[in-house]
Amino acid sequence: MNGTIQAPTIEYGLLAPMLVVFGAAIIGVLVEAFAPRYLRSSIHKPLTLLSLAGAFVLTIWQARSGIPTKPAAMGAVAVDGPALFIWGTILVLAFVSVLLINDEGHFVASASAVPGSAEEERALSEGATHTEVYPLALFAVGGMLLFPAANDLLAMFVALEVMSLPLYLLCGLARRRRLLSQEAAVKYFLLGAFSSAFFLYGTALLYGYAGSVDLAKIGASLGAVGGQDTLLYIGAAMLGVGLLFKIGAAPFQAWKPDVYQGSPTPITALMASGTLVAAFGALLRVFWVALGGLEWSWTPIMWGVAILTMVTGAILAITQTDIKRMLAYSSIAHGGFLLIGVVAIGNQQQNASALSALLFYLVAYGFTTVGAFAIVTTVRDAGGEAWHLSRWAGLGKRRPLVATVFAFFLLAFAGIPLTSGFFGKYAVFQAAVDAGATPLVVVGVVSSAVAAFFYVRVIVLMFFSDPAADGPSVVIPGGTWAVGALATLATVVLGVFPQPVLDLAHTAAQSLFVR
Amino acid sequence: MHYWLSTLIGVPVLGALGVAAVKNELRAKQATLAVSLLVLVLTVVMAVQFxxxxxxxxxxxxxxxxxxxxxxxGLGVDGIALVLILLSAVLVPIVVLASWHEAEAGKRSVRMYFALLLVLEAMMIGVFAATDVFLFYVxxxxxxxxxxxxxxxxxxxxxxYAAVxxxxxxxxxxxxxxxxxxxxxxIADKGSFMFTDLVGSVQDVGTQKWLFLGFFIAFAIKAPLWPFHTWLPDAAAQAPAGAAVLLVGVLDKVGTYGMLRFCLELFPDAAHYFTPLVLVLSVVGIVYGAIVAIGQTDMKRLIAYTSISHFGFITMGVFAISVNAGSGATLYMVNHGFSTGALFLIAGFLIHRRGSQYISDYGGVQKVAPILAGTFLVAGLSGLALPGLSSFVSEFMVLIGSYETHAVYAIIATSGVVLAAIYILWMYQRTMNGPTAESVRDIKDLNGREKWVVAPLIAVIIALGFFPKPLLDVINPAVTDSISQVQHVKQESVAQEGQ
Incomplete structure (x- = not known):
């Protein structure tokens, strides 16, 4: 043993989906370095889409060939039922977001040029583009895949950074309203760095308590270690802060509206769907696997966070005049609804049903969100997207189909029956009532009613107001059209025939997280 | 296995898709009328076999x-659901005909209006036919x-504003x-949402009370029961006349239907416990709605407030827990749909001619438009429950039935009958009688289409006034079944007090 280092066992087969994405990202970087400028875009587009599709196929293949019962890669990564389901969801949502990225005109010509400077003019006239967005997006997606699957806190921290750093950068690359975009990037970066520091400090404290960063070992040590409870509680709280920040739960929600507003809309779509799904996966793993034995301590706090998140999101959304900020607050409120599912724990069977409810909700919400942001990209003024809500007035008369589809997404967010959002909410509420969290469900229901107000307000604007004389034009590039169609289809199908996806989520959740 | 009810839901849905796809507006209207008549025929054929x-x-x-x-x-109908589905099926073609030119004044698509109408019809039939509680909710x-x-x-x-x-x-x-x-x-833990599986599954009275409130508040807002009524006058006054008819005539009945079907049958103990509260609210609604109606200056708002008064009678009938009152309330739901529907539509025709909803803008209309005024009077008299017209039978049954079990409430509620005479006749007097106002001198009487709209309504109002028996025969067994559980609870509690 002395002097010899044993090579770690890595189950490459199990990690294949992640490796494909990371591999493609690295090839993307090489393309940036070596391929001539005019070729880059036409290499990146198929490469990115193919790698995501390939990773998805591998995920499906793995799910079909049997779900492993042990963590992989020396216990660092857990490729279990929930992880595979989340991977599949993230990969599809990322694929769809990349379709949005593919359509021209979202990204800055030259990020280093000062907004409004001659340099920027030149870059614009040359038609320069930042094709780096493709490898950056792939790295972010790779991080999203690792984050919910990480089985020890260090791997999870690495995933958190791999996911976040490219996103910080991507946020600052919007073509229009560049100052806002750069402001968003700086805010996101600073606050994100803080939250990462919290996460890391929490990891260190828990290591001090349990002597391990492995989630299962921390979970096992909960009853066994005595006299170190201070370390445990502070460590758990800090981990919680780091994770809740990524979800955008109140009181750590402040970054969300600014970042969603400033980022290029396709990136907002990727963050609002993919990051949320990944972060919930990680949150569940930490709180259910590592801190499962501590539930009496953290559930009351999580109750409070859930209530605060739902109420904050729903109420602050009412006053928004920017469509993307409104969707950001709506996303905060939905984060709160999802947190209801996180506290709906009990015995094994109850946990499985809460988990499958959450997984279904994440799929339903992810698709509708990407669809909604896709529509946001199509409604344009001379200066880019028509961000101010008043510009959307009368869209129903100008472009009935676009307005109808957007209204449909909003109704899905509001949770009207026969849309996917309804069954998502229903599943989570049902699990919570079964777990005895009925008061939380009542708060959830009241927040839904408040939230319905601002969704409906947009519908009123679009359909019941007269269009302005110089209203925005609607431009629907091919990729965006496909995204809109796919998201509509998903929202209808999950709202009318949810059973197949429910079955899938149920199967994925059956064995819970591996330890 | 029958496919009647799924056909009744499916036909209007397919019809709506077809209407939305037709390019020609006239064709779209004709198609809507044809589809709604087909649904009516199918409903009647089904009803005969009941x-x-x-x-x-x-x-x-x-x-x-x-x-x-x-x-x-899960679909299925008992007598209560059947008559309400019949009501919907009869009203929709009438509304289609009445709304023939409705959407043209607006700036939006005519086809869309009629497609929405058919979608609404499918959902109205579905909500009454659902035997699965979750499906009902959907x-x-x-x-x-x-x-x-x-x-x-x-x-x-x-x-x-009104829509939101x-x-x-x-x-x-x-x-x-x-x-x-x-x-x-x-709580039921049966793994099923079927109504028949859920009946009797909640035994604990405390739990029943909470669940009862959850259902009841939803239905009270829908019905609308005082003090949850404030949305109705706005919505009914702003809605196009055809939509107002369906809103007040059918949609609001889902509330009272829900009380009868779900609140009473699923939570009999809680229903017994809350009966005094509901009766007080109903009586307040009867009197309050009537008094406020008297003070209205806007015709459509006035009709809306009369409905609040009438819904008070219906909820009182439902919660009086006697077969007479329950059957009367159910019959009232149907009669109210026809008589208020007629009032809204004829008022709508009048408003369309003059372009104003205000009573003060009218006067002496009966001299220039006698048929319009005459049919308005018949509908109004039915609204104030004149013997021989349909509402009389049901209102009388509700009052008699309530008197059997809750005499004091019934006596106070009777004042609503007197107030009804004031608001209807006073409105009629101000709009139709007296010297003809300058602004209405040139208006025309009902045209052919409008006569076809009004004639069936008036015919039904008179027919049901003299011969309500066929409907009552269908309603009675279902109502008896519905309230038997609460009666059972009541007897038990009386027996306990006696000991």
Whole structure:
């Protein structure tokens, strides 16, 4: 043993989906370095889409060939039922977001040029583009895949950074309203760095308590270690802060509206769907696997966070005049609804049903969100997207189909029956009532009613107001059209025939997280 | 296995898709009329085969929808649901005919209006035919959306305010009901949402009270019962006349139907406990609605407030827990649909001619438009329950039935009958009698289409006034069954007090 280092066992087969994405990202970087400028875009587009599709196929293949019962890669990564389901969801949502990225005109010509400077003019006239967005997006997606699957806190921290750093950068690359975009990037970066520091400090404290960063070992040590409870509680709280920040739960929600507003809309779509799904996966793993034995301590706090998140999101959304900020607050409120599912724990069977409810909700919400942001990209003024809500007035008369589809997404967010959002909410509420969290469900229901107000307000604007004389034009590039169609289809199908996806989520959740 | 009810839901849905796809507006209207008449014929053919003393639910269908949650696409009708489906099926073609030129004044698509109308018809039939509590909830919420767009896109000046108010009130009630639906499912623990599986599954009285409130508030907002009524005058006054008829005539009946079907049968102990409260609210509603109606200056708002008074009678009948009152209330739901529908439509014709909803802008209309005025009078007299017209029978039954069990409430409620005479006759006097106002001198009497709209309504009002027996025969067994559980509870509590 002395002097010899044993090579770690890595189950490459199990990690294949992640490796494909990371591999493609690295090839993307090489393309940036070596391929001539005019070729880059036409290499990146198929490469990115193919790698995501390939990773998805591998995920499906793995799910079909049997779900492993042990963590992989020396216990660092857990490729279990929930992880595979989340991977599949993230990969599809990322694929769809990349379709949005593919359509021209979202990204800055030259990020280093000062907004409004001659340099920027030149870059614009040359038609320069930042094709780096493709490898950056792939790295972010790779991080999203690792984050919910990480089985020890260090791997999870690495995933958190791999996911976040490219996103910080991507946020600052919007073509229009560049100052806002750069402001968003700086805010996101600073606050994100803080939250990462919290996460890391929490990891260190828990290591001090349990002597391990492995989630299962921390979970096992909960009853066994005595006299170190201070370390445990502070460590758990800090981990919680780091994770809740990524979800955008109140009181750590402040970054969300600014970042969603400033980022290029396709990136907002990727963050609002993919990051949320990944972060919930990680949150569940930490709180259910590592801190499962501590539930009496953290559930009351999580109750409070859930209530605060739902109420904050729903109420602050009412006053928004920017469509993307409104969707950001709506996303905060939905984060709160999802947190209801996180506290709906009990015995094994109850946990499985809460988990499958959450997984279904994440799929339903992810698709509708990407669809909604896709529509946001199509409604344009001379200066880019028509961000101010008043510009959307009368869209129903100008472009009935676009307005109808957007209204449909909003109704899905509001949770009207026969849309996917309804069954998502229903599943989570049902699990919570079964777990005895009925008061939380009542708060959830009241927040839904408040939230319905601002969704409906947009519908009123679009359909019941007269269009302005110089209203925005609607431009629907091919990729965006496909995204809109796919998201509509998903929202209808999950709202009318949810059973197949429910079955899938149920199967994925059956064995819970591996330890 | 029958396919009657799924056909009745499917035909208008397919019709709506077809109407939305037709390019020609006239063709779209004709198609809508044809589809709604087809639905009417099918409904009548089905209704004839209904055997009043047969099974509780007939024409049942049951398909598994979402097995994970125990949700079925379960359909079936008893006497109560049957007459309400008949009411919907009769009203829709009339509304289609009445709305022939409705959407043209607005700026939005005519085809859309008629497509929404057919979607709404499918959902109205679905909500009454659902035998699965969850399916009922789905229809209950989903039917808001077409009505919301009908008010918001095609209504009067304040339409978007009214539409949003309508939607948010109903949605809020619906969400409270959702919590109760989920809790009911959890507590019953039968793994099924079928109504027949859930009846009698909640034994604990404390739990029943909470669940009862969850359902009841949703229905009270829908009905609307005082003090949850404030959305109705706005919505009804701003909605286009045709939509107002369906809103007040059918959609609001879902509230009273829900009380009778779900509140009483699922939670009999809680229903018994809350009876005094509901009766007080009903009586307040009867008197309050009538007094406020007298003070209205806007014709459509006036009619809306009379409905609040009438809904007070219906809820009183439902919660009086006597067979007479219950059957009367159910019959009242039907009669109110026809007589208020006629009032709204004829007032709508008048408003369309003059362009004003205000009573003060009219006067002496009967000299220039005698048929319009005459039919308005008949509808109004039915509204104030004149003997020989339909509402009389039902109002009388409600009052007699309530007197049997709750005499004091019945006596106070009777004042509503007197007040009804004031608001109807005073409105008639101010608009139709007296010297002809300058502004209405040139208006024309009802044209051929409008006569076809009004004639069936007046015919039904008179027919049901003299011969309500066929409907009552269908209603009675179902109502008896519905309230028997609460009567049982009541007898038990009386017996306990006696000991």
């Amino acid at each position: 055997s009043p003393n047969g099974d509780k639910f007939q024409f049942t269908e049951k398909y598994s929808w979402v097995p994970s949650f125990g949700i079925h696409f 229809f209950f919420e989903a039917m808001l959306i077409p009505m919301y767009f009908m008010i918001g896109s095609y209504g009067g000046a304040q339409r978007s 108010k309508f939607l948010l009130y109903s949605l809020f009630g619906g969400l409270l009901m959702l919590v109760a639906v989920i809790a009911l499912y959890s």
